[in-house]
Amino acid sequence: MDKPPQTFADRSERTVKLDHHDSVRDHVHQQVSSEVERLERRIETLRLTKAPHAAIMISTYERMIDRKKGFLQNWKLTGRGTC
Numbered sequence: 574m575d576k577p578p579q580t581f582a583d584r585s586e587r588t589v590k591l592d593h594h595d596s597v598r599d600h601v602h603q604q605v606s607s608e609v610e611r612l613e614r615r616i617e618t619l620r621l622t623k624a625p626h627a628a629i630m631i632s633t634y635e636r637m638i639d640r641k642k643g644f645l646q647n648w649k650l651t652g653r654g655t656c
Contacts, residue, residue, distance in 0.1 A: 602650040609641050 612634045619627045619634075645651050 598648075598650060601648075602645065605641050605645055605650070609638050612638050612641075 616631050616634050619631050624630070642651075
């Protein structure tokens with residue numbers, strides 16, 4: 574089973590040096606941290622709205638944030654920036 578050939582766009586998006594451990598760790602930390610920031614912004618937006626299910630959504634987002642932060646701690650990726 575051959576992989577389909579990569580296009581130039583695929584290669585340009587992939588800036589992580591997979592053979593460098595720290596590079597991968599930094600990339601994962603950056604990705605998870607940006608996801609946490611996005612979820613925190615969504616929570617703030619939901620707190621300002623009167624949506625009928627806002628409380629449930631906020632609770633779900635908070636659990637997602639806790640799990641993502643727990644992942645960063647378990648893999649010792651904290652202290653690298655935002656989270």
